[in-house]
Amino acid sequence: MKILVVGGAGYVGSHTVRLLEAQGHHVWVFDNLSRGHAESVKPEQLIQGNLTDRPLLMKVLMEKEIEAVMHFAAFALVGESVQHPAMYYQNNVVASLELLEAMRSVGVWRFVFSSTTATYGQPETMPIRETTSQNPINPYGFTKLVVEHALRDYANAYGFGVAALRYFNASGASPDGTIGEDHDPESHLIPIVLQVALGQRDAIQVFGNDYPTPDGTCIRDYIHVDDLASAHLAALERLEPNKMMAMNLGTGVGHSVLQVIEACRRVTGHPIPIAMAERRPGDPACLIADSTLAQQTLNWKPQYVEIEKIVETAWRWHSTHPRGYKS
Ligand code: UDP
Numbered sequence: 001m002k003i004l005v006v007g008g009a010g011y012v013g014s015h016t017v018r019l020l021e022a023q024g025h026h027v028w029v030f031d032n033l034s035r036g037h038a039e040s041v042k043p044e045q046l047i048q049g050n051l052t053d054r055p056l057l058m059k060v061l062m063e064k065e066i067e068a069v070m071h072f073a074a075f076a077l078v079g080e081s082v083q084h085p086a087m088y089y090q091n092n093v094v095a096s097l098e099l100l101e102a103m104r105s106v107g108v109w110r111f112v113f114s115s116t117t118a119t120y121g122q123p124e125t126m127p128i129r130e131t132t133s134q135n136p137i138n139p140y141g142f143t144k145l146v147v148e149h150a151l152r153d154y155a156n157a158y159g160f161g162v163a164a165l166r167y168f169n170a171s172g173a174s175p176d177g178t179i180g181e182d183h184d185p186e187s188h189l190i191p192i193v194l195q196v197a198l199g200q201r202d203a204i205q206v207f208g209n210d211y212p213t214p215d216g217t218c219i220r221d222y223i224h225v226d227d228l229a230s231a232h233l234a235a236l237e238r239l240e241p242n243k244m245m246a247m248n249l250g251t252g253v254g255h256s257v258l259q260v261i262e263a264c265r266r267v268t269g270h271p272i273p274i275a276m277a278e279r280r281p282g283d284p285a286c287l288i289a290d291s292t293l294a295q296q297t298l299n300w301k302p303q304y305v306e307i308e309k310i311v312e313t314a315w316r317w318h319s320t321h322p323r324g325y326k327s
Pocket of ligand 1: 078187188205
């Protein structure tokens with residue numbers, strides 16, 4: 001299939017591009033490189049542009065005869081969304097609607113969307129199912145939920161076939177160590193812990209140890225980026241006109257911050273000192289996915305269930321690219 005991967009130069013996008021190509025799809029990457037990295041994709045497949053540039057977008061959709069769009073382009077930092085909501089509504093909502101309108105006007109109906117656990121907010125029961133009510137607690141979660149609603153309406157009214165994939169904590173890197181996570185500034189746990197192992201930081205700050213969890217630190221469901229990529233491929237193959245699917249992508253296993261740090265110690269052999277710090281505003285105590293629906297609907301299963309195996313791939317990337325793509 002001819003696929004436009006919007007935000008394909010980003011973290012999850014670039015891993016998905018690799019997989020789609022390996023499966024014989026014809027892939028174009030549309031990215032404004034505001035957060036993505038040109039080095040993560042082939043120069044000949046990269047189209048640099050903004051989603052708000054309707055003429056360019058329509059030209060690409062038509063000239064490349066695009067049959068499906070995967071949309072990864074978004075800002076995705078909770079704290080930043082609280083400080084700069086306008087930026088988030090503009091980039092995550094307005095730009096997504098522009099993309100949908102461009103697709104509608106040229107008749108492209110297949111759409112796979114990166115959604116998030118953040119659309120659920122702080123559910124009281126674990127694990128989180130798709131039937132759990134979606135009550136976001138920050139602008140990031142709201143922007144993704146707004147687009148999910150728009151997609152349901154586009155499926156009903158205009159015949160779009162949609163998959164909204166709600167990721168839990170994307171982590172790890174391509175096992176060959178050539179592409180991986182590179183955010184500036186970095187805010188995610190595993191890359192920051194590995195920066196300590198690389199000697200770039202003295203200690204890892206643990207944001208709160210008084211949560212109602214067994215060791216007092218937050219629990220998350222870390223899902224390998226290649227497992228996310230394979231779910232995108234499976235979802236693409238199952239899109240049907242007039243239908244929207246929404247599903248969780250996680251392993252169903254939770255790890256506390258201290259358990260992640262311990263796994264990083266084992267993988268790197270570095271003592272990784274800890275500094276206890278205040279809770280980070282907006283962090284729910286525990287987020288674990290029930291991804292039975294994705295497993296059944298997509299015939300998908302995460303290949304990485306052990307946190308150490310995930311960290312090993314991340315470490316291969318970070319230790320060979322200590323400054324990310326600039327290394
Ligand atoms: N965390 C931490 N120290 C850090 C970065 C993150 O203790 O320097 C914690 C954070 O409070 C959360 C977990 O690690 O409980 C995962 O955070 P991350 O930002 O990686 O993902 P999120 O769950 O916020 O999407």
